[in-house]
Amino acid sequence: MIQAGVIGVGQTNYDSKRRDVSMAGLVREAIDKAMLAADIEWDAVDAVVLGKAPDMFEGVIMPELYLADAIGAVGKPVLRVHTAGSVGGSTAVIAASHVCSGQFKTVLTVTFEKQSESNATWALSPRYPYSPHINAGAGGYFAPFIREYIRRYEPPEHIGWKVAAKDRQNALKNPLAHLQIPGIDEKMVSETPMLWEPLRYLESCPSSDGACAMVITSEDRVGSRNVAWIRGMAVRSEGTLSAGRDEVNPQGGIDCAKDIYQQAGIQNPRTEIDCAEIYVPFSWYEPMWLENLGFCDLGEGWKLTDEGVTAMDGSLPVNMSGGVLSSNPIGASGMIRFGEAALQVMGLAEDHQVEDAKISMGHAYGGAAQFFAMWIVSSTKD
């Protein structure tokens, strides 16, 4: 198989309302930055892969068509990816697989959300036909799974506050991050109002506008560029309403992680992976996913968090950029994880750089936690 690498990552700054740009302006801003970083011109782009969360979030249906000019897709193959909140991750995997297939040398991929142009909580809370109107946004959906995690393993209450404070402290070192909360700490998180028990306001992700783009190219086109080599990548999904599904520790996530570790030759992710950007939209998902991804045994994830292992100065830093808890342009949120993982091994993460990061992981999940996308990137090709 042809080996592919990321040669450019471009991100907009993330904010609650990017009213200085249209949707087209937003995606182009990220693309321009990615192409500048990759040092390529438009004629080098063979195909474009675009992802975003459900069209109902902005009310613009099939925006990839209206955006064709802005994303440079006119006269080129373009593909749109849909996998709910995981879409940023699956879009990256699909773009990279276009390169690995040998059909395309260089693929531009971009993801975005402009949440300010609608109301995602409304869009996620429809009244289903012939049912009571009970859906209460993403937090309302995931909170029962979190409560079940807490019932199983009895972690102390402050774990959620700790993740929320840690990710926002990291965001203070990332000028692109949406939430910049000086002095953020566990106490401040614990004093914010309850939204969906057991989740408090600051344990939940914000609504953001923003876009993330990447240029992925084949090994023969890399040249002397700085590159994040893609050493393993996979997507998995599982039946949302399938009997026996474990929403706390979904099989799709377990299988997806095992697949990328095997591709990358990783025996022990806890010691071999230098840092990870994991999709944590609600605080408790950090320990839950640490377990699901095999960084520790079941019931041990909260201890890693509590011991500071996942902090910036821990042995497995998680969400150095501030994570989804600090910036959440939903459709882009997965790709930001993948792109930030790439920036770490390229040594380009600036103030939130993990020293000497050689192997990092990008992770995304979405829908009702039935969609997963992950990759391992490295500073070395093999």
Place this chain on the structure above:
Amino acid sequence: MSDDQAPKDYKESFIHLEYQYTAGSATTTFLNQVKEGRLVGQSCPKCKAVYVPPRGSCPRCGIATSIEVPLTDKGCVESFTVVHIPIPGNPIVPPYVCAMIRLDEADISFLHLVQDIEIDQIRIGMRVQAVWKPKDEWTHSLENIKWFAPIDEPDVDVSTLRFKPS
């Protein structure tokens, strides 16, 4: 930011979307029973998993769930949250309890309200039963059940509820 990139004025306008929903044969059968005050799931002929509401197929086995299984309106709270924020467009006034209700003999849960109990008394594994609206208000909807209310039975260990294929 140059002048031509200065923030523009935005106007908020609302759109109205109307959907035509086709329930499909499994849901239609289910809703016809719900209109008569009965909860009828469907089971997979292969792995025997019981689905309620039924979607007509088993995601595990990829085959039609053709066998009808009459269920009681009793079950337990598999998990839950207390919603404290108003949701745009939702008439239910917070705080309210949104629970995953697992009916007895069913292998998946569905979301419904839990009431008739202090919110801080609700727990995972608590036994509940449907509180139905008056019969003359019954229609083709799970809204025929106003909410689930606690019943005086011992709590269930939810870890024993995980489906195991037969």
